[in-house]
Amino acid sequence: MSELSAVELNDEKLKKEQEERIVNQVAKELSLSLKQVKTTVSLLNEGNTIPFIARYRKEMTGELDENVLRLIEERTVYLRNLEDRKVEVIRIIEEQGKLTEELAKSIKQAVKLQEVEDLYRPYRQKRKTRASVAKEKGLEPLSEWIWNQPKQGNVMEEAARYVNEELGVDSADTALQGAKDILAENIADDASIRSWVRRYTLDHGMLTSEAKDSDVESVYENYYDYRELAKKMPPHRILAINRGERKGILKVGLDVNADPVHNYIGRQILKPSSVVSDILENVIVDAYKRLIAPSIEREVRTELTEKGEAQAISIFSGNLRSLLLQPPIPNKRVLGVDPAYRTGCKLAVVDETGKLLEVAVTYPTPPNNKKQEALAKFKELINKYDIELIVIGNGTASRETEQFVAEVMQEIGDPKLAYLIVNEAGASVYSASKIAQEEFPDLDVAERSAASIARRVQDPLAELVKIDPKAIGVGQYQHDVSQKHLEESLKAVVESAVNHVGVDVNTASPSLLSYVAGINSTIAKNIVKYREENGRFSSRKELQKVPRLGAKTFEQCAGFMRISEGDNPLDKTAIHPESYSVVDRVFAELKVDLDKLGTEELTRILEEQSAQELADRVEVGLPTLRDILENLQRPGRDPREELPLPIFRTDVLKIEDLEPGMELQGTVRNVIDFGAFVDIGVKSDGLVHISQLSNGFVKHPMDVVSVGDNVTVWVLDVDLKKGRVALTMKDPNQNKQ
Structure with a gap:
């Protein structure tokens, strides 16, 4: 056997051992069986996609859903990167001739990247520090003498031995200070000390914020004099304070009681009855204040920010999925309206298939107020194309346009005609995109926007996938998070939604x-x-x-x-072609023909079967057979059809019309950490605070409502000055009974 092939074999063995460690770790973290994780990782390695694995490899994974599969993928990638970093760190330290068996073992056993970086910290190339300067002056032996904590001797006499004016050490005090700088850096670089201080800071640190100028009015006034235990801060508050700091309005810090930290470090370092005890106590205070505390504060705040970002991305992802899976409104000719003031309302008529039939512009809103001309144009288009639904974007001038549309409908008097307000977020981004230019080369940007708004109700998913998911505003603080992580997460959501529907x-x-x-x-x-x-x-x-x-x-x-x-x-179903032979065996077993697909007769026959017995007879796994039977009964089913349609409106409601206790129907537009915004047909969406979502305890609003839900709400309070409406989903009449 050649030397090269032996090396390759060894590398292969190490790689295999590494993968086994990773699989074990992921299985342990996610409380899954080794077989499930090993199979999933193997399927991913073979180039299979998560939607494919989730739907068509259920037997192999034990029916793991997409969310768990993505967690396995994320943790596997993280742990592989961690293993690669360990190898790199060990190599660098070994090249320095400083690698010990104990250090190598500690690095190999680390389960977090932070642990590896802490262990690597003393060996990393540093920029010039007070300690490195002191080492250049030859003061390291003095620092070692102090570190050994002698019980006898005179510190200043020992320090005087290192006076060397050529090296810049002009006195015993200078020598002693240099030695203390070296010791402070050594303490600050100790992995176990850093780990304890980081944990203590997370558990006991108070995040504080104050106004840089308390006379300045801003939306951050709640945080002008604020303190809260860092680990208990909700994610949205962390991101709000971060934004205030970034805008230069807030000054933010982490307040930690230093005494317990000094005591802990002292217990790790100090020996009794040493002549240098006082010096080392001062070094500990300096090491913490100057070197450890600032960097640990940065790390802890980064960790808090990551927690906030993860929650914000999760909220955005959940809302986006709900929005993408809104039920389509098929078989209607739609008049799309992109409202505006000065430049007028752009109109676009699309047929039942989304094909553009005509565009126009009218000026019913201020400052033009050409209502009669606009009325004539609306009536002309509605009659010409037999329009049943008018769709208005919820941007600038939407409520004035809604008022006008309600008046148009009143004048026409057609009971079949209704209107909808739709979330137009991202329409302008789409309109200026290359995709829009290719679809509508002869239209201007605003006309394309009107067409997009019209199509959004016909098939929300098909239209919204044309827009960068980040531009669809159904989140909180999405501009304050890692854009790379946000993009990856939102892409996965869109992919999941598209494959769910087909x-x-x-x-x-x-x-x-x-x-x-x-x-x-x-x-x-x-x-x-x-x-x-x-x-x-x-x-x-x-x-x-x-x-x-x-x-x-x-x-x-x-x-x-x-x-x-x-x-x-079968090509119109979600049954995979690889399972067509299974379908043939099912039909042969049941003695029916394929032309019975979708009939009540076939549905009745299939409902009478024991799925497990049939699976055994046709020799296929039970999860796969269950999916096949469902698709045979409902071929071509769109899962969105089971969701309630949005609320069609025929008349407009003004904020001045609202009174506490009034019952309304609304559509959830956005769900955030502290509640849900609901469109009730007035200018601004009303807020249902988390405390008003249910009579029972609500951990998170997403547990109760989703974007697109139709909900019954009652008015709690109306602030006409600020244009705010507080709503509740708790029926006030129940309390009266």
Whole structure:
């Protein structure tokens, strides 16, 4: 055996041991079986996507859902990076000739990156420090003498031995100070001390904030003189204070009682009856105040910020998913309105398929107030295209436009006609994008926005995937978090939503197709190009003719692609082509034909079956069979259809009309840490505080409501001056009974 192959074999063995350690660690952290984690990691290593694994590899993973699969993926990546960092740190310390068996063991056993960095800290290349200068002056032996804590001797006489004017040590005091600087840095670099101080600071530190100028009015006035135990601070408050500090309005700090820290470090270092005890006590105070406290404060505040960011990203992700999965309103011709003041309201008519039929502009709002002309144009478009639904974006001038639309509808008097206010966040971003330019090359930016607003109700998912998820404002403090982490999380949410619903391969845009499992933007464009050149896809198999859509990509995407009215009726279901043979065995076993798909007769036959017995007879796993049976009973089902439609309105409500106790129907627009904002049809969304969401205890608003929910609320309070409405979801009438 050659030397090279022996090295390769050893590397392979080490890699395998590392992976085993990682799998064990992840299984332990997430309370999963070793088999589940090992199988999931193996599937991910083979290039399988999470939506594919979650839906089509249930037997292999023990039916783990997407959230758990993503956690496994995240922790595996983190721990792999951790292992790579350990190898790098050990190599660097070894090259310095300072690696001991004990140090190597400590690094290898570390379970957090912070632990590795703490152990590496004394060996890291530093910029010039007081300690490094003292070492250059030859004062390290004096620091070692002090560190050994002799019981006899004269400190100043010992320090005098190191006086050397050529090296810049002009007195015993200077020598002693240099030695103390070296010792302070050594203490500050001690991994176990740093770990204890960090934990103590997290547990006992008080986050404080004060105004840089208390006479200045701002939204941060609640934090002008504020103290709270850091570890108990809710995430949204951490991010609010951070923002105030970043804007130069607040001065923020971490207040820690230093005495327990001094005592702890002293217990680790000080020996009894030493002639240098007083000196070392001073060194401990200096080490903590000058070196440890500032860096630990930065680390703790970073940790708090990461906690706040994680929660903000989680909130945004949950809200985004709810928004993307809003039920479509099909088979309606829609008039989309992008409201504005000076530049007028842009109108766009789209047919039942979302095809643009006509655009126009009217000026019913101030400063133009051309209401009669606008009325004529609205009536013309509504009658010409038999419009049933008017959709108004909720931006500038939306409520004035809503008032005008209500008047138009009153004059027309058609009971079928209704209007909706929709969240237009991101519409302007889409309008100026390359995608919008390609879709509507002849329209200006505002006209494209009106078309997008109209399409949002017809198929929210298909329209919203064209917009950068960050531009869809359904979060809190999304601009204050790591944009990289936010982007990764939101992309995963969109991918999950798209694959949950499935995509009609014959109508989907490249934007929508690019989120299907295994499909990238290039393949998505190739699918659309193939469709344009060859006509509709007649089967899923035909996807394999698309350039660059190979066997692995087909395996990942096929089950999420839908083909209605294709050659094979199973192509409109979520059943993966790899399971078509199972379907054949099921139909053979039940003695029915495929043409019975979707009929009441087949549904009745399937409902009579024992899933476990049938799974055994057709030799397939029970989770896979359950999915197959559900799709055979409801082929082509859109999971969004089960959700309630948004509230259609026919008349406008003003904030002046509101009175405490009034019962209203509303739509949840945003969910945040301290409550939910609900559109009740007035200019500003009303706030249901977390304490008003339910009669019982609510840990987080998302446990009770989601974006898009239709809810019954009662008015608690109206602040006309600030335009604020406080709402409750607790029925006040229950208390009266």
